[in-house]
Amino acid sequence: MNNPTLQVSDLTKTYNHGKPNEVRVLQGASLSVAPGEVVALxxxxxxxxSTLLHIAGLLDTPDSGAVRIAGQDMSHLPDRRRTAVRRAxxxxxxxxxxxxxxxTALENIVLPQLANGASQKAAEARALALLDRVGIAERASHRPAALSGGEQQRVAFCRALANEPTLLxxxxxxxxxxxxxxxRVFGALMALVRDTGLAAVIATHNLELAARMDRQLRLTGGVLAPL
Structure with missing residues (x-):
């Protein structure tokens, strides 16, 4: 695979080291995801x-192994730099x-853009465009309590893509x-991903949804293998 957006290699993670309730969660998990590729986990x-996703997204660190995003090794970056990379x-x-x-729905998508340095006008324009892509632009002024569960999750999708990430x-x-x-909501998510061409790893129990993605992997025994 050429120039993967995400590459994790030989990740290990154990909780409660050396204790009777020690849990070995990851035991050499490896994964590469190309730009535009959607992988089912x-x-x-x-x-x-969840541990694997948190490590891949720089919210947690492995005991051993490497995480690379766009070819850059994230393993030994200081916390401030990891936070900056994750946000961007x-x-x-x-x-x-x-x-x-x-x-409101609009404001929930605007706020992370403002935190990333965008202007109010640009942030609102992008938020409206994202809401329009998932078919709920007319709900932009509604607060979450006035939205259905599916609408709330579509807003969450838009918020995740607000700062134009390369990895979802x-x-x-x-x-x-x-x-x-x-x-319906998964269809909206896939359309967003396809439109933007980002790399995505989506964890799901639903085998029908998994089959709609480009590749399916199973995490078992702390390692990843084709489903």
């Missing part, structure tokens, strides 16, 4: 998929939307939705 609860290049989506309840990491992004809503 399939794993049961407790298998370590990585978008996260979780099962629960985590929108700020006191702000999603942890069960439709896991909190009913099957019909999940299917």
């Amino acid at each position: 399939v794993a049961p609860s407790g298998a370590g998929k 290049t990585v978008g996260f989506i979780y099962q629960f939307h985590h929108l700020l309840p006191e702000f 990491l999603a942890d069960e992004p439709t896991g909190n939705l009913d099957p019909d809503t999940s299917d």
Whole structure:
């Protein structure tokens, strides 16, 4: 694979080292994701998929192994630099939307852009364009409590892409939705990803959704293998 956006190599991670309840979560996990590629990460609860995503997204550090984003080794960067890289290049989506309840849909997408140095006008224009892409531009002025679950998650998708990341990491992004809503919302997510050409790793229990992605991997025994 040429010039992967994300490359993780031989990651290990153990919690409670040396204790009776020691848990070896990752035991040599490796993964490369190319620009424009969407990879499904399939794993049961407790298998370590969230740990893998957090390490890949620079929210956590491995015991050993390497993480490279756009070819740059992130393993030994100081915390401030890791935070800057994460803010500029990585978008996260979780099962629960985590929108700020006191702000509108538009404002939830504008705020991370302002924190990254964008002007108010540019941030609002991008937020509206993203909301339009996922079909809810008319809901821009509504607060999360006035949105349906599917609409809330679409706003969360837009927020994750607000700063134009090159890497998207999603942890069960439709896991909190009913099957019909999940299917529609996942379609909106895939359209966003395809439009932007970013690399994406999407964790899901849903094998039908996984089959719609470019490649499927299973995390088991702390390593990754084709599904």
